[in-house]
Amino acid sequence: MQRYLMDFSTKDMPVKQSECLVIGSGVAGLMAAWTAAKAGRKVLLVVRDTLWDSNTNKAQGGIAASFGADDEPELHVQDTLTAGAGLSDEHITRIVTTEGPQDIRALIAHGAQFDRNADGTLALGREGCHSRNRIVHAKGDATGAEVARALNAIVAREVDVEVLEHCYVVDLLTSKGICYGATAMHEGEKLYLRAGAVILANGGCGRLYAKTTNPEGAVGSGIAMAYRAGAEVMDMEFVQFHPTALAIKGCPNFLISEAVRGAGAVLRNAAGVRFMPSYHPMAELAPRDVVARCIFKEMQAADAGQVYLDAREIGQAAAKFPMIAQTCLDYGIDIEQEMIPVAPAAHYMMGGVKTDEWGRTNILGLYVCGETACTGLQGANRLASNSLLEGLVFGRRAAVHADGYLSVPADGEREEWIGESLAEAPSGTAAVTAGLQALMGQFLGIRRDAVGIHEAQKSIGALVQLYEGTFAETPELLDLRARLAVSSLIAGAALRRQESRGAHYRTDFPEKKEIWRQHFTDCRTNEMDQTGEMTDDVRIGQTVAGMA
Numbered sequence: 001m002q003r004y005l006m007d008f009s010t011k012d013m014p015v016k017q018s019e020c021l022v023i024g025s026g027v028a029g030l031m032a033a034w035t036a037a038k039a040g041r042k043v044l045l046v047v048r049d050t051l052w053d054s055n056t057n058k059a060q061g062g063i064a065a066s067f068g069a070d071d072e073p074e075l076h077v078q079d080t081l082t083a084g085a086g087l088s089d090e091h092i093t094r095i096v097t098t099e100g101p102q103d104i105r106a107l108i109a110h111g112a113q114f115d116r117n118a119d120g121t122l123a124l125g126r127e128g129c130h131s132r133n134r135i136v137h138a139k140g141d142a143t144g145a146e147v148a149r150a151l152n153a154i155v156a157r158e159v160d161v162e163v164l165e166h167c168y169v170v171d172l173l174t175s176k177g178i179c180y181g182a183t184a185m186h187e188g189e190k191l192y193l194r195a196g197a198v199i200l201a202n203g204g205c206g207r208l209y210a211k212t213t214n215p216e217g218a219v220g221s222g223i224a225m226a227y228r229a230g231a232e233v234m235d236m237e238f239v240q241f242h243p244t245a246l247a248i249k250g251c252p253n254f255l256i257s258e259a260v261r262g263a264g265a266v267l268r269n270a271a272g273v274r275f276m277p278s279y280h281p282m283a284e285l286a287p288r289d290v291v292a293r294c295i296f297k298e299m300q301a302a303d304a305g306q307v308y309l310d311a312r313e314i315g316q317a318a319a320k321f322p323m324i325a326q327t328c329l330d331y332g333i334d335i336e337q338e339m340i341p342v343a344p345a346a347h348y349m350m351g352g353v354k355t356d357e358w359g360r361t362n363i364l365g366l367y368v369c370g371e372t373a374c375t376g377l378q379g380a381n382r383l384a385s386n387s388l389l390e391g392l393v394f395g396r397r398a399a400v401h402a403d404g405y406l407s408v409p410a411d412g413e414r415e416e417w418i419g420e421s422l423a424e425a426p427s428g429t430a431a432v433t434a435g436l437q438a439l440m441g442q443f444l445g446i447r448r449d450a451v452g453i454h455e456a457q458k459s460i461g462a463l464v465q466l467y468e469g470t471f472a473e474t475p476e477l478l479d480l481r482a483r484l485a486v487s488s489l490i491a492g493a494a495l496r497r498q499e500s501r502g503a504h505y506r507t508d509f510p511e512k513k514e515i516w517r518q519h520f521t522d523c524r525t526n527e528m529d530q531t532g533e534m535t536d537d538v539r540i541g542q543t544v545a546g547m548a
């Protein structure tokens with residue numbers, strides 16, 4: 001497998017030096033930048049578009065935390081484990097649910113404003129599979145924007161963080177299992193981002209699918225670059241489909257928050273019949289994977305492209321969910337008078353780069369957090385509103401550990417990296433991307449089987465081969481290479497898991513089986529050639545010792 005995606009020589013490139021390189025400006029990246037800078041580290045924060053282009057900024061529902069008088073972290077642990085379908089790590093879950101409330105308090109102390117009750121206590125909403133009201137939210141349905149606003153303000157005003165926007169990180173630089181920085185494209189120029197530690201937090205991969213709630217940059221580039229560098233990835237078969245994205249022909253991808261169901265909205269099929277109570281005792285608030293599959297079934301039965309979310313009875317729906325109400329109105333739906341057409345859409349990657357409780361990977365100096373990471377919290381199906389929470393906790397934890405790591409003096413050895421000449425890539429990325437999205441939706445969506453996955457693997461494999469050994473320097477090509485790498489990992493993992501668990505549903509193996517209650521990891525340095533030798537590829541990336 002190709003190690004580096006572009007020709008480069010770190011000797012001849014402009015260098016940007018930092019102690020801590022943070023990649024990504026979602027909640028995890030911003031929290032990491034804040035924490036590292038507070039500890040006195042020289043931090044460089046790079047983002048492929050602007051600071052505001054993140055999944056965090058779009059998040060509606062909120063942040064789950066046990067602030068209620070009837071609640072406690074242990075109940076939050078149990079709900080997370082239930083949603084995770086046997087694969088959430090209890091230790092990690094306890095860390096996140098017990099430390100998360102402190103991180104939210106810290107955010108509030110530094111200016112974040114969340115919705116409150118008349119008595120001043122935090123107003124707590126309800127979402128699927130939560131046994132208590134514990135969703136902290138802002139302006140009804142604009143929680144992520146408030147988290148992004150507050151963290152961006154902190155990073156801009158309270159600490160010294162250098163920010164580089166429109167900087168597309170291409171590859172992580174590693175030598176002998178240690179990460180020393182990254183290569184990037186910035187305003188058409190190659191850049192060497194030399195760093196003592198790298199914290200990678202550039203989001204998930206919802207854009208592998210045509211129907212998604214994710215912003216454009218969510219193509220899995222973080223997972224792909226970490227994998228190329230030799231990082232282990234875990235649980236890649238678990239892609240979460242949100243049950244209710246707006247489904248009006250011609251309208252852009254837009255989420256209708258689970259909080260709307262939490263407030264009492266119900267799902268109706270094409271005949272106007274409420275269907276969830278007949279499938280699950282928690283009805284519309286059943287685990288997200290269950291609701292998504294039931295909707296899919298109802299859509300298939302009616303040969304329809306949508307079902308309907310009925311928010312007419314919840315009272316003051318537009319005041320409670322102003323952004324959703326306005327967006328629906330823009331597309332001709334008054335949510336207090338009419339039902340909202342909805343359908344499932346790719347929403348969140350539970351898998352990702354495997355990390356420990358400090359965001360550490362198997363590569364020294366490389367930390368991963370947020371949706372790019374697989375900490376084990378989310379298991380086979382993420383509990384609603386646990387992602388901003390995980391980003392807060394693990395963004396902070398990764399930076400705390402990186403600070404300690406940076407305190408240990410380096411051994412003085414410096415490396416120079418040289419990327420070998422690569423061939424020109426085939427043209428026509430848009431058509432390839434559209435074809436890939438169609439394959440992913442058809443064969444690696446809500447329902448999967450071996451025949452379909454094989455079909456997808458064959459096509460993805462051919463595309464991977466087509467681009468192998470070619471360079472990628474434009475955002476289009478870089479995105480496509482990320483899409484191919486991550487699609488291929490998802491297909492491999494989905495084929496391997498011969499059971500149905502959480503978000504991974506195999507029609508040919510519809511049962512959940514105890515023997516499969518385990519995680520699987522993939523790592524390119526495990527790839528063997530025919531003689532049984534490691535195929536880790538020094539053909540393209542070489543290291544030269546001795547650079548000052």
Ligand code: SIN
Binds near residue numbers: 060387
């Ligand atoms: C939502 O508001 O429904 C999304 C929240 C989440 O994905 O956790």
